[in-house]
Amino acid sequence: MKNSTVESSNASGLDRLDPLLQHRSRLGACVLLSTVELLSFSRLKALLEETDGNLGAQLRKLEEAGYVLVKKEFVDRKPISLYSLTGAGRAALKRHLQGMEALIKSAKV
Amino acid sequence: MSQIHQVSEDLQYVRQAIGRRERSQQIPTPVAWTVAVYVLIGYTLLDFNTRWASLFLCVGGVVMGLCGWLSGQKAAKRAGEYDRVEARKHALHWGSIFLAVIGVIALAVSRGLEGNIVGQFIVLAIGIIYFLGGVHFDRNFLWLGPVLMVGAVAISYVPRYGWTSLGVLIALGLVVPTWFRGNARQVD
Numbered sequence: 001m002k003n004s005t006v007e008s009s010n011a012s013g014l015d016r017l018d019p020l021l022q023h024r025s026r027l028g029a030c031v032l033l034s035t036v037e038l039l040s041f042s043r044l045k046a047l048l049e050e051t052d053g054n055l056g057a058q059l060r061k062l063e064e065a066g067y068v069l070v071k072k073e074f075v076d077r078k079p080i081s082l083y084s085l086t087g088a089g090r091a092a093l094k095r096h097l098q099g100m101e102a103l104i105k106s107a108k109v
Numbered sequence: 110m111s112q113i114h115q116v117s118e119d120l121q122y123v124r125q126a127i128g129r130r131e132r133s134q135q136i137p138t139p140v141a142w143t144v145a146v147y148v149l150i151g152y153t154l155l156d157f158n159t160r161w162a163s164l165f166l167c168v169g170g171v172v173m174g175l176c177g178w179l180s181g182q183k184a185a186k187r188a189g190e191y192d193r194v195e196a197r198k199h200a201l202h203w204g205s206i207f208l209a210v211i212g213v214i215a216l217a218v219s220r221g222l223e224g225n226i227v228g229q230f231i232v233l234a235i236g237i238i239y240f241l242g243g244v245h246f247d248r249n250f251l252w253l254g255p256v257l258m259v260g261a262v263a264i265s266y267v268p269r270y271g272w273t274s275l276g277v278l279i280a281l282g283l284v285v286p287t288w289f290r291g292n293a294r295q296v297d
Contacts, residue, residue: 024118035127038192040190103113
């Protein structure tokens with residue numbers, strides 16, 4: 001009985017889902033960062049339509065997990081935070097998306 | 110089942126964010142306006158003083174290309190997006206205009222083509238590049254490209270001020286969408 005539950009969990013892709021990416025803001029940030037080299041905090045905020053506080057907290061979690069890197073720069077004498085996806089973040093995102101795909105496929109069956 | 114529902118909602122949210130990014134990826138306003146002024150002056154000169162027009166279009170083209178590249182970089186920084194791969198793609202695409210112009214001029218010299226026909230061929234080549242720019246970068250160019258291509262052929266049948274009319278049309282095509290974009294941002 002236990003084995004069949006594990007198998008069904010594998011087939012549905014639940015085991016591949018990354019708990020850190022199950023939050024939509026973190027998932028959205030990682031997906032956006034996977035398409036571009038660097039994105040500023042304000043750009044991410046505008047694209048994800050999030051508040052400063054929420055996005056800052058979610059990005060900090062991704063940074064602590066080693067999924068994103070942040071660097072500070074000055075543009076027009078204003079400090080900006082630029083985010084990029086790390087190799088570990090890219091691998092985690094790929095695995096998570098595969099898990100989501102498997103989950104949706106299993107639901108359709 | 111609730112997990113599936115959650116996944117679907119998350120995917121919808123991500124899709125919307127990607128859609129917002131795609132819609133905002135347009136030619137920067139300063140670049141569009143610089144090209145509009147360049148086209149307006151250059152094409153108008155073609156109807157009144159061909160020699161000055163050629164000089165202006167050649168020298169101005171190089172200056173405008175450099176200015177466009179610099180202001181494009183600045184606009185990308187201001188927008189908060191840095192991507193060397195994307196910048197290289199833009200540089201190669203829009204830089205191909207210079208290759209097309211050199212190619213047509215080389216062909217014209219070897220075949221002894223008349224100045225007006227050379228201009229028409231150049232506009233036709235730029236029209237194709239604009240259209241492909243619409244496919245890959247900014248949808249406004251999807252219709253501006255064909256306007257240039259049709260205009261290049263139509264010039265033969267317009268007795269007076271054909272180049273000026275085409276220049277006005279292209280300049281409007283570049284300025285109007287950026288004008289509305291600016292107003293929409295103000296409303297936001």
